[in-house]
Amino acid sequence: MISVTEAQKLIIQNAKQLDTVTVDLENTFGYFLAEDLMAPINLPSFRQSAMDGYAFIHTGKTQLKIVGQVQAGDTQIPDLKEGEAIRIFTGAPVPDAADTVVIQEHTIRSGDELILERLPNRKANVRPVGEQITEGTHVLKKGHQVNEATIGFLAGLGITQIEVYRKPSVTILTTGNELQKPGTPLKPNHIYESNGIMLKNALSRIGITEVQISKAEDTLAATQEAVKKALQHSDVLLVSGGISVGDYDFVQKALLNNCVKEHFYKVNQKPGKPLWFGTTENRSVFGLPGNPASSLTAFYIYVLPHLHSRMGSLKPFLNERKAELTEDINNKIGKTLFLKAGVSTTKITPYTGQASSMLNTYALSNALLVVPETETALKTGDLVNYIDLSF
Ligand SMILES: Nc1nc2c(c(=O)[nH]1)N[C@H]1C(S)=C(S)[C@@H](COP(=O)(O)OP(=O)(O)OC[C@H]3O[C@@H](n4cnc5c(N)ncnc54)[C@H](O)[C@@H]3O)O[C@H]1N2
Numbered sequence: 001m002i003s004v005t006e007a008q009k010l011i012i013q014n015a016k017q018l019d020t021v022t023v024d025l026e027n028t029f030g031y032f033l034a035e036d037l038m039a040p041i042n043l044p045s046f047r048q049s050a051m052d053g054y055a056f057i058h059t060g061k062t063q064l065k066i067v068g069q070v071q072a073g074d075t076q077i078p079d080l081k082e083g084e085a086i087r088i089f090t091g092a093p094v095p096d097a098a099d100t101v102v103i104q105e106h107t108i109r110s111g112d113e114l115i116l117e118r119l120p121n122r123k124a125n126v127r128p129v130g131e132q133i134t135e136g137t138h139v140l141k142k143g144h145q146v147n148e149a150t151i152g153f154l155a156g157l158g159i160t161q162i163e164v165y166r167k168p169s170v171t172i173l174t175t176g177n178e179l180q181k182p183g184t185p186l187k188p189n190h191i192y193e194s195n196g197i198m199l200k201n202a203l204s205r206i207g208i209t210e211v212q213i214s215k216a217e218d219t220l221a222a223t224q225e226a227v228k229k230a231l232q233h234s235d236v237l238l239v240s241g242g243i244s245v246g247d248y249d250f251v252q253k254a255l256l257n258n259c260v261k262e263h264f265y266k267v268n269q270k271p272g273k274p275l276w277f278g279t280t281e282n283r284s285v286f287g288l289p290g291n292p293a294s295s296l297t298a299f300y301i302y303v304l305p306h307l308h309s310r311m312g313s314l315k316p317f318l319n320e321r322k323a324e325l326t327e328d329i330n331n332k333i334g335k336t337l338f339l340k341a342g343v344s345t346t347k348i349t350p351y352t353g354q355a356s357s358m359l360n361t362y363a364l365s366n367a368l369l370v371v372p373e374t375e376t377a378l379k380t381g382d383l384v385n386y387i388d389l390s391f
């Protein structure tokens with residue numbers, strides 16, 4: 001059995017980056033850049049007024065004569081001499097000779113006469129060419145995740161398409177004869193299948209939407225066949241359940257029989273000890289424990305960073321932070337514990353109902369409190385690590 005740290009290392013070492021695609025800028029939210037981006041133009045590309053007011057040549061004089069006007073978008077720009085002013089508006093080009101813009105609130109106008117009640121500093125309210133970015137310089141690095149600000153920024157540079165890493169297609173394969181689709185009255189000794197839809201939504205949260213949910217009966221032949229099919233059309237396979245040691249747990253064998261190379265099986269953690277990870281040349285496979293909370297925790301700690309890494313992220317793990325513990329915790333089993341917890345400002349409280357089968361408290365959690373395998377006890381007031389689930 002390997003440690004959490006070793007397992008996390010292996011899922012990153014074996015994360016083969018997906019190929020790159022050119023995508024229209026408007027559809028790139030959540031993708032990771034596959035290239036360093038250079039600015040094709042200066043921003044701004046001309047000297048811009050930052051305010052509505054008057055452009056003038058700063059000489060110290062406070063009485064000026066208004067000789068013209070320039071509006072945003074104008075291509076004919078009036079000239080001016082010392083002692084003169086041009087009426088100007090935010091975003092308009094500043095006449096070449098002018099070095100300063102005074103805001104209109106600091107002036108008194110009477111016909112063509114302008115009095116500056118307050119003289120601004122020279123260069124005030126004039127955005128120089130390239131103030132934000134100069135043409136030809138690096139603006140964003142490969143591995144940067146595109147957000148709405150990135151899209152706005154790049155659009156402002158006139159960029160319409162960018163090169164990003166492709167997002168993976170995923171199959172979620174649920175196993176278990178006891179599983180029943182929600183929507184019909186529960187048959188005796190059955191449970192509603194919930195991992196499929198939960199994992200699908202966890203994937204959607206990180207922008208992965210090409211997701212199929214399939215199922216297999218608890219036989220080696222059915223599991224093996226379902227694995228084979230999934231590997232034909234998906235980049236990533238998440239198998240739910242059937243990965244423990246019972247007589248009807250066929251997932252490990254089905255994966256090995258499909259020539260998936262095993263990187264690890266079993267991690268020294270609770271929940272999620274019977275976690276399996278393997279790859280083929282281009283595919284990744286996780287055998288997730290069937291217990292719903294184990295499955296979701298394994299998703300946050302291993303599946304998500306692996307997928308992020310394949311998608312080109314340079315910082316694939318969820319953020320780890322620190323908070324003050326509100327109660328004592330014992331760890332007598334020598335495993336790393338991931339406890340469903342609530343963080344409120346600086347304090348963290350583990351919830352009751354930590355069993356791997358329980359999602360009721362997971363639904364309320366915004367953190368996973370991490371108790372390292374080496375810690376036997378944590379005390380109230382200790383500063384402890386947690387994985388931030390509010391991402
Ligand atoms: N002798 C041992 N038994 C078990 C061990 C062990 O080390 N030795 N590990 C336990 C741990 S820890 C876990 S976690 C589970 C993992 O078992 P499997 O991955 O084989 O999962 P199943 O047995 O198929 O199911 C476990 C549990 O989860 C429910 N389940 C399964 N799939 C779904 C689903 N899609 N939606 C909702 N609930 C699901 C299933 O009914 C079971 O109750 O093994 C322990 N046993």
Ligand code: MOO
Pocket residue numbers: 269270271272273274289291294295356357
């Ligand atoms: O480790 Mo299992 O995932 O606790 O129930």
